[in-house]
Amino acid sequence: MKNNILIIGGGPAGLEASAQLQRMGYNVILIERSAKLGGHLAKWDRLFPDRVPADEVLGGLLRAAEGVKCFTDTDIRAINRLEKSYNVRLTNGITVLSDAVLVASGFDLFNAVRKEEYGYGIYNQVMTNADLEAYFKTGNDKRIENPKKIGFVHCVGSRDEKSGCRSCSKVCCATAVKQAIEIKQAFPQAEVFCFYMDLRLFGRHYEDLYLEAQKEYGVRFIRGRVAEVSENYDGTLLVKAEDTVASKPLKVTLDLLVLMSGMRPSASVKELGEHLGMMVEEDGYFSVRSGISAGQRSPQPGIFLAGAATGPKTLPETLADARAAAMEIERYLTEIFPDARNYKQLVKERW
Amino acid sequence: MIYEGKQKIWSEYQKEIPDDHYFYVRSCIRQSFFPASEATFLDITRNVLGKDIFETEHHTTCGGIAYHSDTIPQETVMTIIARQFALMAKHGYENYVCSCITSFGLYCETMETWREYPELEAKIRENLWKSCKLEFAKPKFLVHASDLIYKYRNLIAAQAVRKLVNVHTGEPLKVVEHIGCHYSKMFPSKGVGGAEYPYVLVGMIEAWGGEIVDYPERRHCCGFGFRQYFIKGNRGYSLSNTHKKFESMEPFKPDLIITNCPGCPYFLDRWQYVIAESTGKTYGQDGHGIPALTYEEVAGLVMGYDPWDLGLQTHQVGVEPLLDKMGVEYDPAKKYLGKDGKDLGSPQPCACLK
């Protein structure tokens, strides 16, 4: 009898894990609360560092997951833990008796309005990384009309006690460098500035991207966090930062400012955590069994995690995480779950 | 500018301001330079609106200026503040309203520090008892005088005889609002509207028919800087900061500046005089400056008080162009007269500033 596996979240992690688990022979049910599969990936244009088109990657994930039972616009109504399995009632009326649950609830983008001093939603020429990515996809944004001076603000909503998130969101520096290059490609005459505290370009080819941005595109990198944004009489923006390398405060007038909004735990974490009795850490992401050796297992037997549900990740990390979660699920369902008599003992030893 | 964006933020920084029964303490600088503003505050709240605003002659400075000039230790200023609180408790009040913005910031800072370090509060209690044989209670609500006028702004609008409108063109006056730094920069949640887009003065302007001007250096300090002004050798700091603000607001052509801090209207007024006399540049029309008024002066104008009762004659920048725009009736001959028409002469004219 094939085991049922419930996957919560239809973004890249959920899609990849469901494809793997289906290939392994399990009966996968994937639920996604929004109307579309693909998560944030569906909204992006090109992916760093090599600027692969996002829809190609998404297309691959969707094709591999063909055959998986996917319910969009569907959430969890209630979950009961039975002795080993989970009795899950979905909002579409269907009930699933699931032997393992994979939480792939992903992340939300920080709402840049909350960083009030940057004026998003107040000063017209301020936009976010998500807005800019949408512009690259559609070619349409009324804020962008031949800008001559463009700024990128790193760490918006990240590494910031005042906006409630101490941690780094990992991907924004690479995204900023990528978007800086892309906007220079769109407007070759523009001057582009990146205002950063640290440049976190840790991955393979990331440093090359940085070098390219500097050498081929003349992007200027200023080590100083933006303190304040205001609007001039003509609608241009006045941005204040310190050039910490030169130890001098500076003011720049820009036509366009892009805020690199960071990652936050998904808003669904609270509800899901309550349904499943899952612990959440101080940073708002789900706890894992062990940060190093068991990052895809929650502390509870039978509940697995993959993707940004356990903290900021790049896309390749998310996909690797999803495959690892699939392996963990397979191991659980072959070595621990089937043994009804010794279940509790096996969980103690091997979970 | 997307106005709705600001409205969302304003809705998040609401502050509870009790309606009545306040213990009132004055401001050193306002008593010296804007005594009519404080008198107007009491007249509007007590006589026009019928509120209970109590003042005892035994209250003193909070010591804020001395504290921020680093001339007295923190324990001293906290004990002085405790004494003020003791007077409040003695007279049976739990709502505290202060006239000075530095005071307001200092009261907030003191109470927050006590909250985090109760042993310090205990020490101050001991100090106060040893020095004055007094015991204090912390106010239940602490507000600034501009918070109260903000709270009553619609009541004032209802009794207003005019609006912040140019009667000749029908257009609302363009008003720059300047918030004192110590109002909300340290504790944004303690200010109406927070620190980035404070609403306490914007609310008044909107209620009274004016139009807000937002300009790049809106949040910038006027440059008082305490020691940076008191010592002559430092005064360039103070002047430069105010100058920066005026250069930034110039393209927006404001008719009026409204402020809620004691020092700011003094500096925004006097440095215009210095800039005019030393460089010839003025920021109003035809050699005039932009009047920098306190919120009580603006409230008084819309309610129909005589400008010379409001103390507008003690501003260096001439207010007549503004009065004319608003259609205020005034007698120029009475501008510098004392009580009962006593002749006090008049100030020397300026070389450049009208």
Next chain:
Amino acid sequence: MQDYRLKEGLNACINCGTCTAICPAAEFYRYDPRRIVDIVQSKDDGEIEKLLRSDTIWYCGECMSCVTRCPRKNAAGLIIMSLRNLSIELGYFIDSEKGRQQYLLTKDLCSNILDYGYCVYPRRFDYAGHPESGRVWEWEGKHLDDVFERLGGNLDGSGPGAMRRIPQEDLDQLKAIFDITGASDRMEAVRKAGERKAAEWGMTKEEFEAKIYTDSSPKHLNH
């Protein structure tokens, strides 16, 4: 350091420069609050002592704009205040041009508080020392009592009102507070330090006061 302003003001600094970006003093003076916080954080006593003896810590205008924005919830302005406090306690303030000004500030502001109960007292705010106060204040200064009466004040009067004469028993309480909390000691220490310096320079008290009131070297400015 036991100063509560340091406890409140220093969490841990990441040198992002947000404070310096928004600081009014950093724009005009050779002043960088970020570097000062970094030095304090480093606990390098040698560097800190240099700071306490320098002009640098006296450039701040205590506007607290830095406090609003710091992503680590530090407060550069509060740290500066605690440094100033320490510099005064240790007597180092007298070494620097800007620090020396404490002599005048302490004398004037504290005496206003003890004599009148206010930090600022209009009869002591003369036009001659403050020409920027303008022609109107010059006029007002000559007619202070009449103007106050006209404007509804109560200059030196009894009972409540603007600039009233605060009863002596209240001023005595302020003095007692000053005595118990160390403010009187500070006033004395600062006065003595100033007098020593004046003697060292071979100046009378008046000459000394006039000098520190107006001294301002161009080297302080940011070009």
